[in-house]
Amino acid sequence: LxxxxxxxxxxxxxxxxxxxxxxxxxxxxxxxxxxxxxxxxxxxxxxxxxxxxxxxxxxxxxxxxxxxxxxxxxxxxxxxxxxxxxxxxxxxxxxxxxxxxxxxxxxxxxxxxxxxxxxxxxxxxxxSSSISVPGAAGIPVTHRGVAHEFTVVSGHVAPDDPRSLVDWSALATLRGTLVLLMAVEKIGAIAAALIAHGRPADTPVAIVQEGTTAAQRRVDATLDTVGEVAKAEGVRPPAVIVIGAVVAVGPDQQP
Structure with a gap:
């Protein structure tokens, strides 16, 4: 060899x-x-x-x-x-x-x-894109006083798919950040499942497409709108989706 x-x-x-x-x-x-x-x-x-x-x-x-x-x-x-x-x-x-x-x-x-x-x-x-892509878009996956944990989840399988290994009901109860990879196609169904299990519908969401490259772009929404916003904006993989209060953190997000 x-x-x-x-x-x-x-x-x-x-x-x-x-x-x-x-x-x-x-x-x-x-x-x-x-x-x-x-x-x-x-x-x-x-x-x-x-x-x-x-x-x-x-x-x-x-x-x-x-x-x-x-x-x-x-x-x-x-x-x-x-x-x-x-x-x-x-x-x-x-x-x-x-x-x-x-x-x-x-x-x-x-x-x-x-x-x-x-x-x-x-x-x-x-x-890993799970932390670097949000960071490149100005989103910290943790932040003092906002989120003490983040969870990285594959979104390539819908929540109601029998092949899914993800406990979406448990994820919905967490207060920290959710980072979804490979979830563009299923984000509408994922958001609906999280809301159904108790995650607030107005939770901030950011989609970062082609993060860290010259083609990077960020699309913001809330949990109850992200499915439609992703379609309207023509979001395509690869993209990292961040769900949680950290999306609203940062100098560009202040009122």
Whole structure:
């Protein structure tokens, strides 16, 4: 197996699962950038910092994970197999993922597949969009006297879907901040569920689309209006949705 050489001369064998951060190429970690610079093969997600790929030398093979031929494999199985195949071929492989590999990134599935194949795996944490995107839009997920906790939730499954693992009734009783990822499509249903279980309808909500990038925009609403506002404003993924009093905190939000 190939070894990645990082600046401190530590050799990292096998595959590196690198969290690329929320989108701005400057927000990848130093270690992640070093490993990316040493790669022979980069298998990249759509939500990773794709501007970094343009900086790679011509010999580096860049593979879009969304375009890997699946054949008899499911998408994730095909990605796992591609990581294994390239590592076994002696290539220095980086799996470039958006945000952090283990925050709704299926990074552990890839790490488990590599371990089962006997291939060493190095995990490089990344800056999660769950905190960095609100911050880039001027929203603190916690604030003294306002919110003492924040909860990060995947919103890709509707509250009434039998596949949902989220206790929305419990979330509705919390006083802190809710941060929803992958929730643009289901935000109307999610908001309705939270209101039905007791969250006040006038709770402030902010949607931050394409956070930390040049295309970033913020759309504000309340819990009872956010579904319609998101449609009217043409909000599209990727977006982070923040629910709670912290949305109204900050110099730009003062009356």
């Amino acid at each position: 190939a070894e990645h050489v990082v600046a401190d001369s530590v050799l990292v064998p096998g595959v590196a699962l690198v969290g690329g951060g929320p989108g701005d190429p400057d927000l990848i970690t130093v270690r992640g950038r070093r490993l990316l610079a040493a790669a022979d093969v980069v298998i990249a997600d759509r939500l990773g910092p794709r501007d970094l790929l343009a900086e790679l030398p011509p010999h580096v093979e860049v593979i879009d994970a969304a375009k890997i031929p699946y054949g008899r494999f499911m998408a994730q199985e095909a990605i796992n197999q591609a990581l294994i195949d390239h590592a076994r071929a002696g290539k220095a492989v980086v799996r470039l993922k958006g945000g952090d590999p283990f925050v709704f990134g299926r990074g552990m599935e890839e790490a488990e597949a590599l371990a089962a194949a006997g291939i060493p795996c190095t995990v490089v944490p990344g800056i």
